[in-house]
Amino acid sequence: MAKKVLVIEDYHATAEMLTNILELKGYEVAVAYDGERGLKKAASWKPDLILLDVMMPEMSGLEVCRKLKDDPKTAKIPVVIVSVRVAEEDTRKGKEAGAVDYLPKPFDPPDLISKVEKILKA
């Protein structure tokens, strides 16, 4: 059974590209375009991995991440933050919020694949 990856990303083109990359690799992908819907989807769909954008309207990725970790139903799902914010400070904040990894945008698709595979294998 294919592993499920939830993409929470407000930028449609990026969300679509992520879906493409992951589907080509055989993953089952769902997309949520904002934090609120992302949380709901995570709770109901129970993905194996969440790719989370940070800069989103209304609820920031960091907040979404914290909520995911606070909710026992989603707390165990690993979260990878994919963000344009690449400073050390941002990485640190992401880790503090409970993310397992941090992928800076723009990224090379092979980098994403290798990160995802590494996390899901573990």
Add this chain to the structure above:
Amino acid sequence: MKEAAEKITREEKIETLLRSVQITYAMVSGALLLLAVFVFFGFNVLLPVFWGILAAAFCFATLEYYLIRKEWLINASYGFLFTAFTFALIAIGIYYSGMETSPFIWVALFAVVLEVFYYGRGRGLVLGIAYCVFLWVGFLAEQFGVVPHFQFIRGFDPHRQIGLLVILLSGYTAAFLIIPTTLGILLERLRKERTHALAMGEEQEKAYRMSLSIMEDLEAARRELESRIKDVEDSRRATLHLLSDVERSREESVKRAEEIARLYEDLKVVDRMRTEFLAVISHELRTPMTPIKGYTSMLLSGTMGKLTPAQERAVGIIQKQNEHLQDLIDSVLEVSRMVRGRRMELSKEPVSMRVLLSDLVDALALQAETRDIRLVFSIPDDFPTLLADLTKLRRLLTNLIGNAIKFTPKGGSVEISGKLRDGDILIQVADNGIGIAKENLEKVFDRFYQVDGSYTRAAGGVGLGLAIAKEIVTAHGGKIWAESEGLGKGARFCFTLPLGG
């Protein structure tokens, strides 16, 4: 002055008049005496001579007094001769008119009194003794028959003699004593007064003149004071004026300073906004770049289907341009971080400068070749490995070498060399391009600095390349500088990095 002169003339006139009155009076009294003698004694031969001599004596006595007292013609020493002459005349008179019974005894006595009165007791005493001695000598001479008895003058009558004596005394007193004395005293007083008045006048004149000059001085001083006051007033006004000017300019400068402070605050706000804008924009730009990069990569890797060579080339160009765009955005982000005073973050790892440089030279060879530029690379084989941020170092060197290639004319050369110096590594990138003016050697590292329009292609085209290069070197604890002999003489960019990282 004129009044004083007039006063003198008048007083002099009075004095001259008085003097002539005195002399006339003395002469008249003498003549009157002679006349009286003739009236009382008749005109026999001896008596007129005798009385004449006697009258002359009186006149002389009068004149003597007058002349000596005024010290006019005859000085004091002659006064004694007159006295002696008077003495002789009186003594003869006494002797020949009856000795002790002679009325001339009284005359002699009176003469002594006058002598005392006028010349002091000493001379009076001498004269008195002289008379006594003469009388005793005459008396003894007569007793011994040496001289005959004195009563040889005819018509000598003691009673008449007494009457004569009274006349003589009164006349003499009037002529000799009272009138001249009174007149003398008056005259003296007048003289004194005149002298006094003159002196007073002179003094007054002097005082007047002095007061005049004092007045003049005072007037001058007053004028001086007035002009001083005016000056002071003027300068006070000028000072006030100046003060108001100063106050005005102070207010202006305060206003200006406030304005500048406000402008500065505004500028700070603008600068912060700009920095924030830069940060936001660079983040915003990354967002659309992400799918571009992802899809180009996917297309080129063939995961979305095989591309024709032409398509592959086109997508390759898109990918390269996207990378370039990303570089630019990274530069902007870097600078916005620098502006905010954040330190550059380094992720250090062991870096082989030799490997890095040869990779870069390979990567840039094509660019150099198209411009017919020789890329010379000399670095020792045993060049040490250092601890540094590889990505940042690559960026730094790409920038320096890229610049060197861009600013070197066709057919030139760019030399990259590495060596060790004082425990640091020293990398030099030298070209023989357009060079840099001396005054700009330090400025080239300023943010947004461009030497001229031709620099716009360098380092992302916004003049950030060298500023970032400097930031990278500084963050590693090294130094960067530019050397150039001047415009058209090429340039050499050097930087040091500590071996320890």
